[in-house]
Amino acid sequence: MTVSYIGSGPYCYANCLAMMLGGHAPTPSQLEVLTGSPFGMQLLSAELPLFDPYGWDPDIGIDAALRLLGWRCTRTGGGDAESAMIRLREAVAHGAVMVGPVEMGLLRHQPGMTSPIGADHWVVVIEVTDDLVVMHDPHGHPYATLPITDFAEAWRAERIAWIDQPFVMRTDFHRVTDVNVADALRESLPAAASWLANEYSGVVPSGTLGTAAALNRLASMLEQGIDNGLRAHLVHFAVRVGARRLNDATVALADIGLHRPASIASEQSRTLGSLQWSLVSRDDRAAATTVRRLSPTYDALLDVIEDSVTRESTG
Numbered sequence: 001m002t003v004s005y006i007g008s009g010p011y012c013y014a015n016c017l018a019m020m021l022g023g024h025a026p027t028p029s030q031l032e033v034l035t036g037s038p039f040g041m042q043l044l045s046a047e048l049p050l051f052d053p054y055g056w057d058p059d060i061g062i063d064a065a066l067r068l069l070g071w072r073c074t075r076t077g078g079g080d081a082e083s084a085m086i087r088l089r090e091a092v093a094h095g096a097v098m099v100g101p102v103e104m105g106l107l108r109h110q111p112g113m114t115s116p117i118g119a120d121h122w123v124v125v126i127e128v129t130d131d132l133v134v135m136h137d138p139h140g141h142p143y144a145t146l147p148i149t150d151f152a153e154a155w156r157a158e159r160i161a162w163i164d165q166p167f168v169m170r171t172d173f174h175r176v177t178d179v180n181v182a183d184a185l186r187e188s189l190p191a192a193a194s195w196l197a198n199e200y201s202g203v204v205p206s207g208t209l210g211t212a213a214a215l216n217r218l219a220s221m222l223e224q225g226i227d228n229g230l231r232a233h234l235v236h237f238a239v240r241v242g243a244r245r246l247n248d249a250t251v252a253l254a255d256i257g258l259h260r261p262a263s264i265a266s267e268q269s270r271t272l273g274s275l276q277w278s279l280v281s282r283d284d285r286a287a288a289t290t291v292r293r294l295s296p297t298y299d300a301l302l303d304v305i306e307d308s309v310t311r312e313s314t315g
Helices: 012-024 028-034 058-069 081-092 148-156 181-187 189-196 211-224 228-255 259-280 284-314
Strands: 042-044 048-050 071-076 097-103 120-128 132-137 141-147 169-175
Touching (some): 012 058, 012 097, 012 169, 028 058, 028 228, 048 228, 058 071, 058 097, 058 181, 081 097, 097 148, 132 148, 141 148, 181 189, 181 228, 189 284, 228 259, 259 284
Antiparallel strands (some): 042 048, 071 169, 097 120
């Protein structure tokens, strides 16, 4: 049995996109699938496990989801903190602004956040006063406020490894073409197959591994014993978001009649979700076994999605 997951979790950019698209928005779960994030796994620099595809990052995913849905926006970034805050102040005078990535560890309105932790996050800024930034933070803080200097420090995002420039924001969200979610999901399938095949040709951090190689390396790391930092990353972020992404992919694929891919994604989500207890209870050998079970499922998902794409194209 597959049940749609509804609850808390690190879906910050999907939640922010849903806020920006307003009444026209698909659900955050559907948006997340359209970003392509469920379709792969990578080990950045052979060290940091992320349950999203090789070479993928949230910026790529946001652009993909908007394009598939027939939306456009303006993305700007760079400069110094002063010029960035001027740009933000001018933009928010015309409407809400999607800001990110920001360094989550420097969002000091969140309890316990006092220093960088290298975690990317997105917020929707709705006002900038003389002293404060007012935002909807999808990590559970509507109308949160933060002093301008603190917000700018977080927005610089110096510890976020994948960004190409600081102070990125998105404005002027507008619909170009009326596309329903089911059609957007079908249109996303070739990209999903490409991600599953590790076909990204851009620059990745040295040593980064994709899917099978990444999972096998992670299993070996678990067998040798992992440190508290990596365990915290897995149990507080990577496993939670990965299992949810795959469950959302399960529901989305079933909704458009792709029951074979949905069945495999469901198996993946259940397997990954079960990893949480092994990691929390520090049974790393059991965790390694679970990770190794995941490895062949990505090739299996690729095969059935490619078959679906072929059948769709030959009509």
